[in-house]
Amino acid sequence: MKTAIITGGGQGIGRVTTQYLLTHGYRVAIWEADTDALTELRESFKASAAQILFVSCDVSSEVNVRKAVEQTMAHFGQIDALINNAAIMIEKSLDKFMLDEWNRVISTNLTGPFLCAKHTAPYLAMQKGCIINICSTRAFQSEPDTFAYSASKGGLLALTHSLAVSLGPDVRVNAISPGWIDVSALKKKAKAKSDELRPEDHSQHPAGRVGQADDIARMILFLIAPENSFITGQNFVVDGGMTRKMIYV
Ligand SMILES: NC(=O)c1ccc[n+]([C@@H]2O[C@H](COP(=O)([O-])OP(=O)(O)OC[C@H]3O[C@@H](n4cnc5c(N)ncnc54)[C@H](O)[C@@H]3O)[C@@H](O)[C@H]2O)c1
Numbered sequence: 001m002k003t004a005i006i007t008g009g010g011q012g013i014g015r016v017t018t019q020y021l022l023t024h025g026y027r028v029a030i031w032e033a034d035t036d037a038l039t040e041l042r043e044s045f046k047a048s049a050a051q052i053l054f055v056s057c058d059v060s061s062e063v064n065v066r067k068a069v070e071q072t073m074a075h076f077g078q079i080d081a082l083i084n085n086a087a088i089m090i091e092k093s094l095d096k097f098m099l100d101e102w103n104r105v106i107s108t109n110l111t112g113p114f115l116c117a118k119h120t121a122p123y124l125a126m127q128k129g130c131i132i133n134i135c136s137t138r139a140f141q142s143e144p145d146t147f148a149y150s151a152s153k154g155g156l157l158a159l160t161h162s163l164a165v166s167l168g169p170d171v172r173v174n175a176i177s178p179g180w181i182d183v184s185a186l187k188k189k190a191k192a193k194s195d196e197l198r199p200e201d202h203s204q205h206p207a208g209r210v211g212q213a214d215d216i217a218r219m220i221l222f223l224i225a226p227e228n229s230f231i232t233g234q235n236f237v238v239d240g241g242m243t244r245k246m247i248y249v
Contacts, residue, residue, distance in 0.1 A: 001051075002127075003027045003076040004224065005068075007059050007116060008086025010037030011191075012183035013134065016213035017083065017220055022048050024221060026081075029072040031057040031116075033086065037188040059086050059112030060104075062119075069119045079123040081224045084113035084156075085134045089149040102148045109152035110159065117163055117173075125170035130232075132223050133160050134216070135177040137239050153177075157235055164233030172232035174223050179239025181211040206241030 004021050008014045009030035018041075021028050028051065032038045038054050045052055053075045057068040072079060087109045090101050113133055124131065138146060139153035157175055164173040184195035202209045219238050222228060237243055 001025060001027050002080040003029065003072070003078050004081040004083060005029045005031060005072060005079060005116070005120065006083040006085055007031045007057070007112065008033075010034050010041050011188055012186045013178070013181060013213045013216045014083075014085045015041065015186055017085070017217040018045070018052075020214075020217040020221055022051055027051045027053075027076050029053040029055055029068075029076065029079075031055045031059065031068050031086070033058045034188065036190065040188050059084075059116055060107035062115050065112075065115045065119050069123070073123060078127055079120050080127045080129040082116055082120045082124060082129070082131045083134065083220060083224075084116055084131065086112060087134070087149075087152070089146065091145050091149075093145050094147065097145075097147055105148035106152050106155075109149065110155045113156055114159060117159075117167075121167055121171060125167070128170060128226070128229075130172040130174070130224055131163060131167075132220055133157075133173070133175045135160070135175045135235065137177050137179045137237060137243050139177060140243060160235065161233045168232055172229065174231060174233070175235040176216060176219050176223070177235055177237045177239070178216050179205075179211055179237070179242045181213055181216060183213055186213060204242070205239075206245065209240060211238065211240055 004026045006014050009018045010032035018028050042054055055068045055071050057064045133156050135156050136153040138150045139157050142150050160175040184193055215238055
């Protein structure tokens with residue numbers, strides 16, 4: 001049985017992806033920094049306990065990442081896929097954006113995937129495995145005041161092709177850039193709420209709707225499938241067509 005690691009699997013896209021991976025016969029190691037989310041997840045995935053490993057891990061800490069690799073290898077004995085999904089976003093005007101906030105976002109969203117790739121690569125290579133980096137359409141376009149997040153995702157795209165060229169042919173590395181994915185109801189209990197989406201939220205998308213976590217989970221399943229072994233170093237935009245629209249006023 002193949003083993004996938006998903007970082008930030010406790011909430012949002014990562015949580016739904018975990019369910020997809022389990023349903024499709026993967027064993028899943030969830031590396032998550034939010035311990036409340038991890039506890040809730042343990043409860044809701046009780047029935048699949050044999051297939052899951054819950055690891056408390058801050059991906060920006062090399063000590064944590066090393067330990068998480070050791071735990072995952074000790075438990076499952078192999079690593080076939082790494083999904084770098086954990087990320088944070090801070091939205092603030094430039095004058096109020098503090099250096100420690102910049103560093104926190106870059107450490108989680110860019111250094112984290114680097115550390116996870118570095119320490120899983122030898123095991124991924126043994127399995128002819130793959131890495132998927134969850135980027136964002138914000139790597140290409142911006143709303144105001146998202147400096148560190150946009151920069152981190154731009155960096156993650158470049159890290160994707162750099163890793164693909166360096167780790168091939170043993171490890172494939174691809175990126176997925178989601179657009180607007182409504183994860184409001186997929187948070188831990190203390191934060192979950194169902195956002196009321198307006199008709200125009202949906203209709204502005206060429207695809208006619210805001211995205212769902214399932215849209216990204218299905219693309220992850222496609223990319224980790226071993227038969228898609230000719231795809232590496234690429235970025236796949238899953239945004240309902242929003243980045244293809246010209247929006248001059
Ligand atoms: N939701 C969207 O509209 C959207 C759009 C574009 C890209 N993305 C990307 O998709 C991915 C998932 O986003 P989401 O909306 O599901 O987010 P989310 O906030 O719902 O989930 C992210 C998870 O990562 C965890 N996390 C944060 N910092 C961590 C750390 N240092 N170590 C380990 N875990 C950590 C959080 O606790 C959380 O469980 C992210 O990479 C995000 O940038 C999301």
